Amino acid sequence: MQNRAKEGIIISNASELFLGPVTQYEPVYSNEIADAIVIKNGLVEAIGETSTILSNYSKFDYDVIDCEKKQTICPGFVDSHTHLVFAGDRSHELRMKLQGKSYLDIAQSGGGIMFSVNKTREASRSELETLALQRLDEMLLHGTTTIEAKSGYGLDAESEIKILEVIQYVNEKHPIDIIPTFLGCHITPKDFLGNQWEYVESMIQLLPQIKSRNLAEFVDIWTDKGAFSVEESTLFLEQSNELGFKSRVHADEMENVGAAIMAANLGAVSADHLLLSEAVSADAMAEANVVANLLPATPFVLMSKKYANFRMFKDAGVTVALSSDFNPNCYVLDMQTVMALGCFMMKMLPEEAMTASTYGGAMSLNRENEIGSIDLGKSADIQILDIPTVDSIPYRLGVNHVNTVIKKGKVLVQDGKKIV
Numbered sequence: 001m002q003n004r005a006k007e008g009i010i011i012s013n014a015s016e017l018f019l020g021p022v023t024q025y026e027p028v029y030s031n032e033i034a035d036a037i038v039i040k041n042g043l044v045e046a047i048g049e050t051s052t053i054l055s056n057y058s059k060f061d062y063d064v065i066d067c068e069k070k071q072t073i074c075p076g077f078v079d080s081h082t083h084l085v086f087a088g089d090r091s092h093e094l095r096m097k098l099q100g101k102s103y104l105d106i107a108q109s110g111g112g113i114m115f116s117v118n119k120t121r122e123a124s125r126s127e128l129e130t131l132a133l134q135r136l137d138e139m140l141l142h143g144t145t146t147i148e149a150k151s152g153y154g155l156d157a158e159s160e161i162k163i164l165e166v167i168q169y170v171n172e173k174h175p176i177d178i179i180p181t182f183l184g185c186h187i188t189p190k191d192f193l194g195n196q197w198e199y200v201e202s203m204i205q206l207l208p209q210i211k212s213r214n215l216a217e218f219v220d221i222w223t224d225k226g227a228f229s230v231e232e233s234t235l236f237l238e239q240s241n242e243l244g245f246k247s248r249v250h251a252d253e254m255e256n257v258g259a260a261i262m263a264a265n266l267g268a269v270s271a272d273h274l275l276l277s278e279a280v281s282a283d284a285m286a287e288a289n290v291v292a293n294l295l296p297a298t299p300f301v302l303m304s305k306k307y308a309n310f311r312m313f314k315d316a317g318v319t320v321a322l323s324s325d326f327n328p329n330c331y332v333l334d335m336q337t338v339m340a341l342g343c344f345m346m347k348m349l350p351e352e353a354m355t356a357s358t359y360g361g362a363m364s365l366n367r368e369n370e371i372g373s374i375d376l377g378k379s380a381d382i383q384i385l386d387i388p389t390v391d392s393i394p395y396r397l398g399v400n401h402v403n404t405v406i407k408k409g410k411v412l413v414q415d416g417k418k419i420v
């Protein structure tokens with residue numbers, strides 16, 4: 001594809017064109033009649049019927065990608081909750097989980113989160129960069145064009161900064177856009193057990209440096225039983241707010257300690273997990289415009305029966321995002337799998353799962369004006385899938401359907417292979 005020499009790209013004859021919510025313009029088109037889009041200067045320039053578009057653009061020199069009524073066009077996935085940077089393989093723990101060993105058993109045998117923390121502390125920056133770039137390539141091949149990435153496997157000043165520097169570096173290096181989040185308050189590391197307030201204070205002390213070096217746009221904290229209390233989290237988030245950070249919260253996952261309501265009270269952009277949230281939390285989130293970021297791969301790999309109540313959030317008027325929660329205990333880089341889990345485990349309809357995986361993710365990152373739907377003037381972050389409809393993503397389970405990925409108008413994946 002020599003699209004550099006051409007004026008832009010026309011993608012025609014989609015079997016389905018999934019635009020997502022149209023926010024900025026009157027809908028002069030609909031998903032039913034539009035089956036083509038035009039990309040110019042990295043942006044979506046036109047949306048319409050193939051015959052009209054081809055005749056309007058016949059005088060110009062555009063590359064044409066013909067979907068031959070067999071392929072579906074969607075926005076690129078926005079994976080808005082990932083722990084991209086960590087070292088150490090924990091695949092051996094699966095065997096222990098399957099044999100009925102508890103989280104505590106695994107931690108006591110040297111596994112679990114502190115295993116990842118130790119390996120990440122030991123790893124050099126370049127080792128972490130290589131791992132992150134490989135993971136980003138894998139995400140791109142599966143249709144993801146923007147992610148959020150957290151620190152949180154360093155848990156001391158030096159290692160947390162190292163992870164944020166790695167995120168900054170790979171963001172410059174890789175075409176996937178990365179929105180960085182500081183999750184120093186992921187858990188309390190062993191060296192601070194019994195001194196949790198002191199640990200929170202030590203992470204608060206890092207905030208000015210992170211801000212001045214622009215190493216994170218968001219902060220995050222795990223507010224839960226066994227993690228950080230509402231009081232500790234409130235102090236941390238108030239200090240972050242004062243310095244101008246946006247915030248997101250790991251909330252209501254193991255126990256409902258009121259974390260989602262705290263997120264709403266403190267103006268967080270996103271509250272994530274929410275397995276145990278109740279209607280009162282959903283109402284508070286709706287009132288405060290907090291996105292409900294649901295991560296069904298996590299309970300799936302934990303073999304839990306408890307999933308977030310998607311319909312409760314939707315009915316309360318909360319914007320819902322779906323994301324992978326990619327981390328050493330939930331090694332899922334593929335948003336098509338996450339969509340399928342959203343459908344099968346949370347009864348989301350395929351179009352709801354697709355909207356949550358694109359526009360919802362963009363909302364949870366404050367990027368809804370630039371990405372997350374196919375709309376005039378928005379970034380041309382597009383995927384073309386070898387399936388007739390979005391419904392086929394969960395239906396034809398377990399296959400990577402992505403044929404083409406376009407980021408900011410540039411074709412990066414073609415015929416399922418990375419080309420740049």
Ligand SMILES: [Zn+2]
Binds near residue numbers: 325
């Ligand atoms: Zn997480």
